[in-house]
Amino acid sequence: MTIAAVEAVDIGKAYGGVAALTKASFTAQAGEVHALVGENGAGKSTLIKIMGGRVRPDSGEIRIGGQAVSLNGPQAAHHLGAWTVFQELTLLPWMTVAENLLLQQEPRSSLGLISRQATLRDADALLARYGVMHIDPRALVEDISLAERQTVEIVRAVSHAPKILFLDEPTSSLVEREVEWLFGQIRRLREQGCSIVFTSHRWAEIRSIADRITIFRGGADVGTFTDIDEDEAVRLMTGRRVEALYPPLTPRPAAAPVMLEARSLSGPNLRQVSFALHQGEVLGVGGLAGHGHRELFRTVFGDAHASGGTLTVQGKEKKFRSPRAAIASGIALVPEDRKTEGLLLRMSVRDNASLAILKRLTRFGILKPQEERRAAQHVVDSLRVRTAGIGLAVGALSGGNQQKVLLGRWLETECQILLLYDVTRGVDVATKHEIYELVASLARSGHAILFYSSDAEELAHLCHRVLVMREGVVAAELHAPGITAEDIVSAAVRDHRAA
Amino acid sequence: MPIPETILAASGPRRSRLSHALTQNIGLALVVALLVACIILYCGLYIATQHRLPGGYELTSTLNNTMPLAFAALAQTLVVLTRGIDLSVGGVIDLTNAVAALTLMGGPVSTTIWTIAILGIGALCGLLNGVLVAVGRLQPILVTLSTLSIFQGIAIKILPQPGGAMPPGFTGVLANPNVPLSLIYIPLIGILWAIFRRTRLGVSVFAIGNDAMAASSHGISVKRTTILAYMLGGVASACAGLFLAANATAGDATTGDTYTLTSIVAAVLGGVSLFGGRGSGLGALFGAFVTVMVVNILFFAHIDPLYQTFYEGLFLLAAVIAANVIGQIVRRRR
Numbered sequence: 001m002t003i004a005a006v007e008a009v010d011i012g013k014a015y016g017g018v019a020a021l022t023k024a025s026f027t028a029q030a031g032e033v034h035a036l037v038g039e040n041g042a043g044k045s046t047l048i049k050i051m052g053g054r055v056r057p058d059s060g061e062i063r064i065g066g067q068a069v070s071l072n073g074p075q076a077a078h079h080l081g082a083w084t085v086f087q088e089l090t091l092l093p094w095m096t097v098a099e100n101l102l103l104q105q106e107p108r109s110s111l112g113l114i115s116r117q118a119t120l121r122d123a124d125a126l127l128a129r130y131g132v133m134h135i136d137p138r139a140l141v142e143d144i145s146l147a148e149r150q151t152v153e154i155v156r157a158v159s160h161a162p163k164i165l166f167l168d169e170p171t172s173s174l175v176e177r178e179v180e181w182l183f184g185q186i187r188r189l190r191e192q193g194c195s196i197v198f199t200s201h202r203w204a205e206i207r208s209i210a211d212r213i214t215i216f217r218g219g220a221d222v223g224t225f226t227d228i229d230e231d232e233a234v235r236l237m238t239g240r241r242v243e244a245l246y247p248p249l250t251p252r253p254a255a256a257p258v259m260l261e262a263r264s265l266s267g268p269n270l271r272q273v274s275f276a277l278h279q280g281e282v283l284g285v286g287g288l289a290g291h292g293h294r295e296l297f298r299t300v301f302g303d304a305h306a307s308g309g310t311l312t313v314q315g316k317e318k319k320f321r322s323p324r325a326a327i328a329s330g331i332a333l334v335p336e337d338r339k340t341e342g343l344l345l346r347m348s349v350r351d352n353a354s355l356a357i358l359k360r361l362t363r364f365g366i367l368k369p370q371e372e373r374r375a376a377q378h379v380v381d382s383l384r385v386r387t388a389g390i391g392l393a394v395g396a397l398s399g400g401n402q403q404k405v406l407l408g409r410w411l412e413t414e415c416q417i418l419l420l421y422d423v424t425r426g427v428d429v430a431t432k433h434e435i436y437e438l439v440a441s442l443a444r445s446g447h448a449i450l451f452y453s454s455d456a457e458e459l460a461h462l463c464h465r466v467l468v469m470r471e472g473v474v475a476a477e478l479h480a481p482g483i484t485a486e487d488i489v490s491a492a493v494r495d496h497r498a499a
Numbered sequence: 500m501p502i503p504e505t506i507l508a509a510s511g512p513r514r515s516r517l518s519h520a521l522t523q524n525i526g527l528a529l530v531v532a533l534l535v536a537c538i539i540l541y542c543g544l545y546i547a548t549q550h551r552l553p554g555g556y557e558l559t560s561t562l563n564n565t566m567p568l569a570f571a572a573l574a575q576t577l578v579v580l581t582r583g584i585d586l587s588v589g590g591v592i593d594l595t596n597a598v599a600a601l602t603l604m605g606g607p608v609s610t611t612i613w614t615i616a617i618l619g620i621g622a623l624c625g626l627l628n629g630v631l632v633a634v635g636r637l638q639p640i641l642v643t644l645s646t647l648s649i650f651q652g653i654a655i656k657i658l659p660q661p662g663g664a665m666p667p668g669f670t671g672v673l674a675n676p677n678v679p680l681s682l683i684y685i686p687l688i689g690i691l692w693a694i695f696r697r698t699r700l701g702v703s704v705f706a707i708g709n710d711a712m713a714a715s716s717h718g719i720s721v722k723r724t725t726i727l728a729y730m731l732g733g734v735a736s737a738c739a740g741l742f743l744a745a746n747a748t749a750g751d752a753t754t755g756d757t758y759t760l761t762s763i764v765a766a767v768l769g770g771v772s773l774f775g776g777r778g779s780g781l782g783a784l785f786g787a788f789v790t791v792m793v794v795n796i797l798f799f800a801h802i803d804p805l806y807q808t809f810y811e812g813l814f815l816l817a818a819v820i821a822a823n824v825i826g827q828i829v830r831r832r833r
Binding site: 074075089090091092093094095099103104113114115116131133134136138139151178180181183184 | 505506507508509510513514516519523694697698699701702705706709710712713714715716717718719772776777
């Protein structure tokens with residue numbers, strides 16, 4: 001019998017009385033790709049943090065190469081050949097990509113000083129060695145995209161020739177081509193006998209790369225499988241069937257008024273974009289990352305300024321100078337990166353939920369605590385946010401529940417136009433389902449929703465119309481019913497490779 | 500060498516090295532430009548009022564006046580880079596200045612030994628701050644506010660009245676009134692900074708200022724780095740105290756008080772971010788010169804000394820706003 005490369009045995013961990021893990025176990029062999037799947041809040045991220053030495057478990061045992069180990073820091077794990085790419089990236093923002101890649105192993109000159117030239121050269125060689133040609137090692141980390149940061153982080157971990165590699169949601173910010181690249185790296189490591197443990201919410205990816213899958217629910221493992229279909233896996237994770245994931249599309253009323261209209265909107269990475277968003281409509285925006293979606297949403301929300309074109313809100317032409325002005329016109333934005341763009345993580349669920357409606361909750365500038373509590377409780381109840389109480393810090397909730405608080409905050413406002421920017425990214429199946437239900441019911445109740453997603457499947461099922469953007473222009477407009485994910489993807493890449 | 504299965508190809512040409520260097524060191528470029536502007540303005544005012552160009556005397560005295568602030572700004576920078584702040588800079592200067600007044604009176608050997616001992620006192624002051632911040636997990640601003648008072652108190656206790664007389668040799672080396680020896684010291688500080696930046700400690704100081712948690716997960720000891728940064732800062736403050744004593748040729752236990760705030764001003768002008776992790780000692784060095792030049796300019800512009808601080812404040816605000824705006828424009832252009 002072979003000794004497992006890495007084993008977690010009955011790991012338990014609680015944060016402030018809330019159990020994140022109760023009895024979580026899995027075993028990964030050398031030369032195996034092992035997927036950990038489960039809802040957000042099932043404890044996968046906590047387990048990875050424990051395996052990576054960042055968090056100490058309350059109970060249970062970690063075995064590496066058959067030996068019980070005590071990891072009192074990431075360094076201890078590194079010494080045992082275990083490297084981790086955490087979901088919260090650990091790059092230093094104001095240092096260059098090269099400095100980050102070679103941190104603590106900088107090349108020295110003959111005088112014993114760190115050589116910048118050699119650091120750049122080594123970083124360049126390292127990136128080239130792993131086939132990463134699109135990232136400039138001279139660039140500051142804060143100036144590269146989230147996907148590029150993720151890539152750098154992966155290169156850094158892989159460059160240490162790990163015996164065990166933990167990847168927490170490595171693909172959540174990557175597009176198809178980058179995922180392909182990552183899987184190439186994973187396959188190569190597997191051939192070299194490395195044990196790779198990763199988490200993901202994308203079933204197609206899990207199927208294509210994982211040798212075995214351990215499913216988690218409520219802080220414990222429910223089983224390890226070599227061959228399991230999605231239906232069965234989703235049932236084990238949540239007790240729900242996959243067909244029921246998307247709510248049926250309610251046709252939008254024929255004579256609905258236009259709530260938001262853009263005419264020839266132009267700006268950085270945005271060229272002559274025109275569309276009309278109607279009451280009760282879910283208007284999808286799709287296409288490859290970096291083709292102007294972000295700029296479009298920011299421009300409509302007043303966070304970026306258009307260099308040309310007009311924006312009309314309920315028949316009135318508007319020029320938003322700030323998000324504040326957009327909010328005053330009844331527009332709300334739910335961003336993708338809830339950690340940095342939307343939520344105050346250290347503040348309570350109550351504070352976060354009431355942030356957008358402080359005006360309504362105050363009299364003469366003084367907060368009315370009862371109404372604040374009521375509003376927050378309403379958000380928690382109506383969106384089924386799983387929290388120990390409204391006084392809990394938002395940072396302590398799972399990702400999906402954080403996203404629900406963020407969405408709920410805007411529902412408490414009187415806003416009529418919702419801009420949802422990749423709101424289901426990194427969210428588990430059950431929460432995705434709840435968010436889809438919510439989007440559909442918001443549309444039914446007369447909200448107008450502009451919905452960007454990096455997931456074409458989601459756009460195809462949820463939207464009345466889908467605008468596919470390419471290089472800053474609307475390349476195609478697709479109409480429901482009958483939109484498929486393939487339509488969206490092919491519209492996004494058509495001519496793209498030729499160009 | 501493994502052959503990657505999929506290559507993430509570059510989409511376009513990379514930005515040039517120069518363009519990276521400029522955008523990443525915009526703070527440094529701005530403070531140099533500011534210094535040049537100050538020097539031109541100063542010369543203009545000098546010619547207008549004195550009807551001749553400033554000469555060697557003006558150069559030497561300006562440099563000698565700047566050296567203490569240059570070291571104080573460097574001390575501040577070392578600590579601010581770790582995402583801290585050192586309000587005790589003025590206190591360490593007071594203390595080391597007072598000790599210098601009491602001890603530096605013998606021959607070259609005794610003076611040298613005491614000079615080294617005084618640098619050691621600075622290091623000890625920094626050690627106290629660093630341990631309280633890193634091990635005691637106390638807020639840097641609270642720790643250094645307290646130690647500022649403590650160091651000031653000790654200074655006034657050991658030197659109640661200004662006094663002492665610096666040996667001529669000491670003044671002759673550190674603040675020679677006739678020969679601008681500082682022209683040697685300034686490049687020396689620059690070289691020392693460049694070396695520091697290329698040591699593991701230097702990289703660690705920047706790294707923990709960027710993100711202490713991330714840095715520690717890559718094996719950087721946050722405690723050790725923080726303590727060493729405060730200690731080096733203490734040594735730099737002690738240098739400021741010594742240069743100040745040499746320039747004044749006597750000691751005064753309150754002479755360093757103003758340096759706490761001006762060191763922050765110089766560091767900020769030099770592009771050091773108060774949020775930590777960004778900036779450079781060279782920038783702080785130039786920032787110190789700008790700060791001194793502004794005082795000179797106000798003097799030759801015949802501004803009533805009573806209103807001097809008002810104009811200094813106005814200048815600082817304008818400089819910070821301008822730096823911010825220019826920085827944002829440069830960032831947006833890419």
